[in-house]
Amino acid sequence: MKLQMSQAGSLRARPARGLSALPRRHTVSVSAVASERLEATSSLNGGSTWNPSAWRSKPVVQQPEYLDQVEVVKAVAEIARMPPLIFAGECRTLEQRLAKASTGDAFVLFGGDCAEAFSQFSANRIRDLYRLILQMSIVLAFGGGVPIVKLGRIAGQFAKPRSAPTETIDGVTLPAYRGDIINGPEFNEESRRCDPWRLVKAYNQSAATLNLLRGFSYGGYAGLSRVSQWNLEFMKNTNEGHAYMDIAKRVDEAIQFMIACGMDTNMPFMRETEFYTCHECLLLDYEAALTRLDSTTDLWYGCSAHFLWCGERTRQLDHAHVDFLRGVNNPIGVKVSDKMDPNDIVTLIAMLNPSNTPGRLSIIVRMGARKLREHLPALISAVQRSGQVVTWVCDPMHGNTETVSGYKTRRYDNVRSEIEAFFDVHEQLGTVPGGVHLEMTGDNVTECIGGGASVSEDDLNSRYHTHCDPRLNAEQSLEIAFYVAQRLRQREQRGEDGVG
Numbered sequence: 001m002k003l004q005m006s007q008a009g010s011l012r013a014r015p016a017r018g019l020s021a022l023p024r025r026h027t028v029s030v031s032a033v034a035s036e037r038l039e040a041t042s043s044l045n046g047g048s049t050w051n052p053s054a055w056r057s058k059p060v061v062q063q064p065e066y067l068d069q070v071e072v073v074k075a076v077a078e079i080a081r082m083p084p085l086i087f088a089g090e091c092r093t094l095e096q097r098l099a100k101a102s103t104g105d106a107f108v109l110f111g112g113d114c115a116e117a118f119s120q121f122s123a124n125r126i127r128d129l130y131r132l133i134l135q136m137s138i139v140l141a142f143g144g145g146v147p148i149v150k151l152g153r154i155a156g157q158f159a160k161p162r163s164a165p166t167e168t169i170d171g172v173t174l175p176a177y178r179g180d181i182i183n184g185p186e187f188n189e190e191s192r193r194c195d196p197w198r199l200v201k202a203y204n205q206s207a208a209t210l211n212l213l214r215g216f217s218y219g220g221y222a223g224l225s226r227v228s229q230w231n232l233e234f235m236k237n238t239n240e241g242h243a244y245m246d247i248a249k250r251v252d253e254a255i256q257f258m259i260a261c262g263m264d265t266n267m268p269f270m271r272e273t274e275f276y277t278c279h280e281c282l283l284l285d286y287e288a289a290l291t292r293l294d295s296t297t298d299l300w301y302g303c304s305a306h307f308l309w310c311g312e313r314t315r316q317l318d319h320a321h322v323d324f325l326r327g328v329n330n331p332i333g334v335k336v337s338d339k340m341d342p343n344d345i346v347t348l349i350a351m352l353n354p355s356n357t358p359g360r361l362s363i364i365v366r367m368g369a370r371k372l373r374e375h376l377p378a379l380i381s382a383v384q385r386s387g388q389v390v391t392w393v394c395d396p397m398h399g400n401t402e403t404v405s406g407y408k409t410r411r412y413d414n415v416r417s418e419i420e421a422f423f424d425v426h427e428q429l430g431t432v433p434g435g436v437h438l439e440m441t442g443d444n445v446t447e448c449i450g451g452g453a454s455v456s457e458d459d460l461n462s463r464y465h466t467h468c469d470p471r472l473n474a475e476q477s478l479e480i481a482f483y484v485a486q487r488l489r490q491r492e493q494r495g496e497d498g499v500g
């Protein structure tokens with residue numbers, strides 16, 4: 001990659017180029033509706049030129065209020081001097097994988113912490129999340145008969161958008177916790193002060209995390225012959241643990257059979273797995289400092305993660321986050337609640353993926369089951385009419401948050417119902433459910449209620465460790481994987497029977 005940096009270490013803006021002039025591959029033509037909408041939004045884009053700092057001229061929300069701007073400049077310059085965390089070629093491969101998910105030839109699993117935390121950083125926690133994602137992928141691949149694209153909410157998922165800027169406890173009001181990359185979760189003035197040097201700490205934690213993930217992915221840990229060793233210790237005597245071991249046994253038998261037929265166990269697919277990282281593209285100072293020009297294509301890539309998404313609270317058409325994301329060439333996503341209007345979704349898609357490249361854009365729906373059944377059909381139909389290609393993903397977490405006994409929690413049944421509704425709606429419309437996006441952990445936490453683990457309301461205070469939103473624990477996550485696998489298998493069988 002060509003790192004365009006000035007001597008001070010900040011990014012030097014390259015001469016701005018029209019986005020339409022940027023080369024893109026495998027594009028699909030859109031209908032006149034989408035083209036008209038793109039034309040109509042070119043004034044929002046400020047013409048069609050882009051550079052990693054262009055967002056600064058737009059309205060921006062959910063950014064930290066730092067007290068000392070000089071320290072911000074120094075910390076951001078430090079990040080801009082650092083190497084990219086990912087390589088652009090990996091993003092292009094991921095885009096191809098996500099394109100397959102848009103047609104049902106692959107399925108995407110996004111999973112990981114709501115908010116990574118400095119205090120919870122450990123090799124064991126990274127390993128446990130990683131192997132849970134591997135386990136879930138095996139279950140999904142076995143059920144669905146398609147490759148699973150694995151995307152961890154990890155190695156950069158630090159910044160949190162908040163509903164309210166402040167928090168009040170016992171009559172004391174302080175700034176809200178916005179993620180460890182910005183301030184601390186402890187409820188005192190010092191901790192809640194936004195500290196720009198947290199940016200550097202988050203970068204370093206992300207680099208170390210990614211280093212271990214790459215080691216696991218390419219160093220033998222993720223080899224298919226180890227499938228039966230991925231079961232987490234505390235899962236061994238659970239229903240999900242047993243069901244997983246049944247599948248692992250069948251995978252082992254299939255491998256033995258293939259070896260007997262002459263298969264070479266040194267083939268890359270036997271020893272390695274692709275694993276990608278993602279996070280919300282929220283903290284634009286950080287993201288811009290890690291945006292680099294790829295020397296092989298002369299295109300900009302956000303190098304903090306392979307995949308970046310725009311949150312529900314920051315997807316305003318004329319605001320900074322959409323402007324930033326339209327210019328990076330990574331595959332990207334947008335979170336969408338029931339507040340999204342069918343016309344606006346077409347406009348937003350046209351802005352973020354003007355060349356209609358399959359795999360470039362995932363729409364991550366998060367509404368709760370009831371609203372999803374009501375609103376998603378109109379969104380899908382509008383996108384279909386416009387000829388736009390997107391990968392539809394279900395986030396069953398963010399439309400299902402409630403407070404019980406003072407804890408933010410989610411009920412397993414509601415999470416599962418939203419996934420059910422997502423598959424049902426796609427089935428009715430003949431469109432493709434492309435993936436799920438879960439807040440989950442390999443730890444044995446008690447943050448979400450229900451599931452086979454039978455976490456009750458009274459258990460919430462037992463192992464409630466999240467700094468922000470409640471995560472599914474390992475058992476609940478695996479249970480969700482079995483449910484999704486069942487839906488994928490039904491879809492596959494309908495395809496084989498020529499139905500749908």
Ligand SMILES: O=C[C@H](O)[C@H](O)COP(=O)(O)O
Nearest residue numbers: 114160161162163164468469
């Ligand atoms: O995880 C996402 C958001 O940061 C979170 O849902 C917002 O939570 P809040 O409503 O408690 O601010």
Ligand SMILES: C=C(OP(=O)(O)O)C(=O)O
Nearest residue numbers: 161311312313335366398
């Ligand atoms: C904040 C998040 O989601 P949303 O933007 O959908 O609320 C998230 O996924 O962490």
